[in-house]
Amino acid sequence: MKRFSITSEDSPLTPEQLQEYYFTINDFYNDKSPEKDRERLNILFRIYDRNGDGCITARELKVIMNNVCPEGMADFEIGTIIKRSDLNGDSSIDFEEFSTMMLKCRDN
Ligand SMILES: [Ca+2]
């Protein structure tokens, strides 16, 4: 039986988290600093990882995209992002994969 937990993969972002997300992503893009990148990626990863289990699933990514994109994102687009970012093939994104993906997006 699945254990009950207060935070689920589908928990929507709180207004504070949404604010922190925009604030951090803005800093991440506008102040490229190797010393601060990791800290910012950590904050972002914690926001993405809705249930706090250390990896981002398609369901969690969908929650974020529905919060930050006005038009949301289709399931197949979410699937494509996961597939591109998932380097070890476990169908979810861990912190290292997340960092690699975010830095690639920003620096290319
Ligand atoms: Ca998770």
Ligand SMILES: [Ca+2]
């Ligand atoms: Ca993975």
